[in-house]
Amino acid sequence: MAETKTDSTENGIKTLELPERGKKTSLWRRLRRSPGAMIGLVLIILLLLTAVLANRIAPQGIDDQDLRSALQPPGSAFVLGTDEFGRDMLSRIIYGSRISLEVGIITTAVAALMGITLGVLAGYYGGWIDYIVQGLVDVSWAFPTVLMAIFLIAVLGPGLVNLMFAVGLVYWGAFARVVRGQVLTLREWEFVTAAHAIGARDLRIILRHIIPNLLSPVIVMATLLMGDAILIESTLSFLGMGAQPPTPSWGSILASGRAYLRLAPWVTTFPGIAIMLTVLGFNLFGDGLRDALDPRLKDR
Amino acid sequence: MTAYLVKRLLFAIPVLIATALLVFLALQLSPGDPVDVLVSPIAPESVRQRVRTELGLDKPLAVQFFIYMGNLARGNLGTSILNKRPVIELLKEKLPITAELGLAAFLLQYIIAVPLGAIAAINRNSIADWFSMILAMIGVSMPDFWLGLILILVFAVTLKWLPPTGYGGIDKLILPALALGLPRVGRIARITRSSMLEVIGQDYVRTARAKGLPKHIVMFRHIMRNSLIPIISLMGLDLGYIIGGSVVIENVFARAGIGNMMLQSIYSRDFPVLQGCMFVLAFAIILGNIFADLLYALVDPRIRH
Numbered sequence: 001m002a003e004t005k006t007d008s009t010e011n012g013i014k015t016l017e018l019p020e021r022g023k024k025t026s027l028w029r030r031l032r033r034s035p036g037a038m039i040g041l042v043l044i045i046l047l048l049l050t051a052v053l054a055n056r057i058a059p060q061g062i063d064d065q066d067l068r069s070a071l072q073p074p075g076s077a078f079v080l081g082t083d084e085f086g087r088d089m090l091s092r093i094i095y096g097s098r099i100s101l102e103v104g105i106i107t108t109a110v111a112a113l114m115g116i117t118l119g120v121l122a123g124y125y126g127g128w129i130d131y132i133v134q135g136l137v138d139v140s141w142a143f144p145t146v147l148m149a150i151f152l153i154a155v156l157g158p159g160l161v162n163l164m165f166a167v168g169l170v171y172w173g174a175f176a177r178v179v180r181g182q183v184l185t186l187r188e189w190e191f192v193t194a195a196h197a198i199g200a201r202d203l204r205i206i207l208r209h210i211i212p213n214l215l216s217p218v219i220v221m222a223t224l225l226m227g228d229a230i231l232i233e234s235t236l237s238f239l240g241m242g243a244q245p246p247t248p249s250w251g252s253i254l255a256s257g258r259a260y261l262r263l264a265p266w267v268t269t270f271p272g273i274a275i276m277l278t279v280l281g282f283n284l285f286g287d288g289l290r291d292a293l294d295p296r297l298k299d300r
Numbered sequence: 301m302t303a304y305l306v307k308r309l310l311f312a313i314p315v316l317i318a319t320a321l322l323v324f325l326a327l328q329l330s331p332g333d334p335v336d337v338l339v340s341p342i343a344p345e346s347v348r349q350r351v352r353t354e355l356g357l358d359k360p361l362a363v364q365f366f367i368y369m370g371n372l373a374r375g376n377l378g379t380s381i382l383n384k385r386p387v388i389e390l391l392k393e394k395l396p397i398t399a400e401l402g403l404a405a406f407l408l409q410y411i412i413a414v415p416l417g418a419i420a421a422i423n424r425n426s427i428a429d430w431f432s433m434i435l436a437m438i439g440v441s442m443p444d445f446w447l448g449l450i451l452i453l454v455f456a457v458t459l460k461w462l463p464p465t466g467y468g469g470i471d472k473l474i475l476p477a478l479a480l481g482l483p484r485v486g487r488i489a490r491i492t493r494s495s496m497l498e499v500i501g502q503d504y505v506r507t508a509r510a511k512g513l514p515k516h517i518v519m520f521r522h523i524m525r526n527s528l529i530p531i532i533s534l535m536g537l538d539l540g541y542i543i544g545g546s547v548v549i550e551n552v553f554a555r556a557g558i559g560n561m562m563l564q565s566i567y568s569r570d571f572p573v574l575q576g577c578m579f580v581l582a583f584a585i586i587l588g589n590i591f592a593d594l595l596y597a598l599v600d601p602r603i604r605h
Contacts, residue, residue: 036437139318143582144544151323151578154566155330227441234443235548239563254446265453272446280441 030292037288043281051097058091063246071264081266083256089266092248093274099249100230100278103164107229108222110168115175116218120206122176123183133180137173145170149232153241160233160249163242167232171225178217186210220290227282234275250275304597308590319582320372324365327571336569338381355381368575377579378572382565387576390561395580397467398550398557402542404473405481409538413485414531417492418524421500432493436486444545448479448552465554476553480545484538491534496527529600536592540585 031037050057059079066086074081080089122133140148152166186192186209195205236242237251245252250271257267335351352358356367371378377387420429455475456464466472499505500523508518547559554560558577565573 139322142315142319142585144540144585146544147540147547147578147581150547150563150566151326151574154574155326157331231441231443235445238443238445239548239551241566251443254443254449258449261449261453262457265457268446268449268453272443272450275446276438276442280437283437283441 027292031288034288034291036284037292040281040284040286040288043277044285047097047101047278047281050094051101054094054098058088058094060088060091062092062095062248063087064091071260071267073264074266080270081264083253083264083267084260089253089270092253093250093271096248096250096253096271096274097278099160099243099247100233100275103160103167103233104226104230104282106164107167107171107233108225110165111171111225111229112175112218112222114168114172115177116179116211116214118172119176119179120183120210120214123180124187124202124206124210130180133176137176140170140173145228146232146235149236150239150241153236158241158244160243160247163233163236167229167236170232171228174225175218175221178221179214182214182217183210186213216293220286220293223282223286223289227279227286230275230282231279234271305590305594308593312586312590315586316579316583317369320369320579321365323575323578323582324368327575328361330571372579377576380565380570380573382568382570382573387572390573391558391576391580394556394558394561397555398546398559400473401476401480401550401555401557402539402546404477405542405546406535406538408477408481409484409488410531410535412481413488414492414528416485417489418496420489421493421496421527424497429493432486432489434486436490439483439486442483444479444483445548445552447482448476448549451475451479452553467555467557472553472555476549476555479552480542480549483545484541488531488534488538492527492531495530496523499523499527502526525599529596532592532596532599535595536589539588539592543581543584 031041064087066082068086069078069082070084070086072078072082072086074089078088078090080093082088083092118133118136122130143151148170149163149166152169153162156162156166192205192209195209200208233242233249234251234254237249238255240252240255243249243252245256253271254268257264257271260267335348335355335357339348339351349358356364359367368378375388377391379386380390416428416432416435420426420432423429452464452475455462462475463472464475505518505522508522546557547562549555550557550559551563558580562574562577562581565571565577
């Protein structure tokens, strides 16, 4: 998934040569015109609200068991039904949003930190650093992302923390590739030459002049990666390699619902819808953001 | 052409060696001792030591790696720690099951996606165009394993048209192939669409039309042939997606293929099997990409050297 996305952002989101204020307002205006971006934004805001207010809006706790009301279908008592322990599905799905969001944010942060650091070094200094970074990116892209994540979990051992690290390791290359390409062009700009000329050191040039100009492609990548990370977390948790019970990760709720597919299809159906809407939100918003930042890329 | 093929194949060798090395090293870093799989945790150290020697785990890492690579070169992928069978034998047994699923999903994707993309390109802003766009968005956002479960729920549990799980026979192939293939259909259709739109705007298409060629000849000889080129290179990438996805889908549909064996080897820490699976899957991806490149060169004489 991410591979193709990377390709389309890679070929040059140029920084818009507009004054800071005008840039922001025109970006928002363009975003607002895109129905996809707006639907995505609404979905993301809903996810954020659900996660933040989980303990207020959830009718029951994360792990409130009541075997007498196990596997109840959706109805007036339990809006989305109950699972095999009589836990309220709605409450578990609401709390699950926290896990998805946490995984999305931390994974993206790990990938972005690694990718930006190595991408900047590779693009700015070139030479052998560039060769090594590019080689590492190629190797990390050689395997499909799910397979790579599964393999890393096999190495690191199961669990949510390892999962976030593993998925971050899978995706850093996406950032590194985009950032490296950007830095290669930025390096040649007059303001960088000027900074060199007045005697600025490399670190200062990177932090003050290069990094701020990388922000737009990085934000687009990060938004799209949030969705991918949440999707991969659900897959790995479904396979028993991520969140462990009773943690209400959407993927692990799905995994436990499998055994009751015939008896209680709602246990498998609703978490899947939650995953889909969440990932859809990030994908729609990310695509909209990319088009708004660089209208030339639209329709690719 | 032959030189190109030889070059591509030679280039694959270092990639394969690097893969083998990385898989080997990564597993060494892994916590947990494979001896634990075979020996009870309360067994005396002497027993553990003997098992370790039997498996060759007492040798230095570099020696272990060279033994591993030497065996690999001779087609020996080691022996399963769990059931003592040669890994290569296990892989041979499971490969058809995975290959069948992968091929079915692959064909299904392109048979649906390419015509859909073509229709969307010819009739911009039509229903087909919107449909392909929505399908692409939903496809990349939907967990494939969930789609698999929903397909089982609808077509096996509720309608009872098809068996929910298992392997053998076309009826057991349909649902997993759909679960593996469908999520990418929209995305491939969109790429087909934009590739066709680019070609339709070219001067040679206008010339072909201007000189009065029949519509279908312009369509197939000029537009289709040229717009398929990016789709062929997409196929190489797509193979990786299918192989990754098959691991999960085989689990959902309880198909005893390589993906499922790989998951089992992770749960039981049977590292030789895991190494073998990773290696075979990497091999398949590399070969698939070479094949896509060759096809590319065949269709597009411009890149032949």
